[in-house]
Amino acid sequence: MDDDRSHALTPNARPHAASETIELLDRIEDGDARALSRAITAIENRAPECESLLRALYPRSGRAAVVGVTGSPGSGKSTIVHRLAAAYAASERRVGVVAVDPSSPYSGGAILGDRIRMSDLEENPGVFVRSMATRGRLGGLAAATADVVTVLDAAGRDPVIVETVGVGQDEVDVVRLAGTSVVVLVPGMGDDVQAMKAGILEIGDIFVINKCDRPGVDTLERALRAMFALGESTRMPEPPIVRTIATDGRGIDALRDAIDRRAAARDAAPGRARRRQAARARLTAMLEERLARLVLDDLLADGEFEAAVDAVERRERDPYSVVDEVLGRIRFGRPE
Ligand SMILES: Nc1nc2c(ncn2[C@@H]2O[C@H](COP(=O)(O)OP(=O)(O)O)[C@@H](O)[C@H]2O)c(=O)[nH]1
Ligand SMILES: [Mg+2]
Incomplete structure (x- = not known):
């Protein structure tokens, strides 16, 4: 066989590989879940052959609303994503979910306490769920996540929802790739300070106060509004704050509305600025x-x-x- 190096320099040197790629490409565009899985596995393994696929898919992506859901472990992200995905799927949208949370129950790893089971979501034909391994990766998490989002987007999944823990630079980088970022906070845990620390406050487009069945909701909302008022002029208009009780689905419709409103305004100045930021984050990653x-x-x-x-x-x-x-x-x- 020919040398891999020369192949890397001339992508069309092997017509055999190219036609395989084209076939996979067609199946992905048809929404074939098996083809999607295969492509994503190749991306996760950083297999060299996925590059030509990604090059071909990139121009066909960019249509989906990419929604990052971030927040401390246990704040209810998975529960929210689950509800949100099911709500979109119920109105005939084909949803993609990427979990970049090492403790996420999607991964099938150790599940803490009564954490929500994702298997019913995985059985929903309208929802494609995939988790990303975060361990043992050197610098590639944000880049690999961006590639998976590109594939789902090109496959017609819309929205593509990315769950990630909002701690650490890697995760912040992942959030920057999203067109809309949802920051999940819970009352009674000094969350205002948590949010500031992670630098998440600046990149949050929509704030969710989850676990509103607990005390301290008003206090947290006041603290958040006070922080918006202190922020830079870029925070105009103030991001919406949505109250949810994810376990029983309350507030999920309001959250969905807030996400859809942002997606509808994607060509307004803040949306364009965010897309530029996402492109920059992507190249950097x-x-x-x-x-x-x-x-x-x-x-x-x-x-x-x-x-x-x-x-x-x-x-x-x-x-x-x-x-x-x-x-x-x-x-x-x-x-x-
Ligand atoms: N009381 C209450 N518990 C919730 C709510 N939302 C999620 N939880 C619980 O919080 C725990 C962590 O939820 P999970 O979605 O796994 O959080 P994640 O780590 O942010 O993904 C689980 O036990 C959920 O059942 C809520 O609105 N109220
Ligand atoms: Mg989770």
Whole structure:
């Protein structure tokens, strides 16, 4: 067979692979769930063959409302996403759900307490659910999530709802990819402070106060409004605050309305600014991932990274010179 490297430079060099890709592409566009699954698995594994597929799918994406749902663990994101997806599916929308939450019950991993079961959602033909593994990933989470969203979008899923824990830069990067971000807070936990810390407040388009069956709802709403008033002028108009009790579905229709209103206004100035931000976040995420892969896969010898970790931990080396030395190989390592 021909050399993989030359193939990478000339994407159409193997007509066989190309026709396979075209077939998968057609099936994805037809809404074939098996084809979707296959493509997403390839993306998750960062399989090289998924790249030509993504290149072809990208221009066909951009129609779906991409909704990020973020908030602390246990705030009720999965329950909300479940209700929301079911509500859209009930009105003939074909919904995509991506869970980027390591503790998410979609993943089938350890399920805490009475967390909602997602199996009925997975059996809903109008809803395609997929979870993303977050462990052991180096820099690629946001990029991989963006690719999965692209596939679902091109497959006609609309909305595409992404659940993610709002902690850590990786997660914030994921949220930035969404056209609309929903921040879930719960009363009585000093949430105002939590939200500020994560930098989530600035990127929230819609705020949900979930667990409104608990005390402290008014206090939280006042704290939120006070923070909007303090914010920059970019917060005009103030983002809507929706009260929900996700466990019994209360407020989900109002949340859906708020999401749809934003989606309808996507060509207004804030929507355009957000799309530009999303494109920027996407390019940044992809550059970070590619660079990390280049360094870890191509520049470092086997075991070299762990050896450097040991040396830095023992203070035998400093991380600055390690990074300088490794990046130096990009400049000097190129063939003439
Ligand atoms: N009391 C109450 N519990 C809720 C509500 N929404 C979700 N929960 C519960 O909160 C827990 C965490 O919910 P989950 O959706 O898994 O949260 P996630 O970690 O943010 O995805 C579960 O036990 C839910 O049943 C609500 O509105 N009121
Ligand atoms: Mg969850």
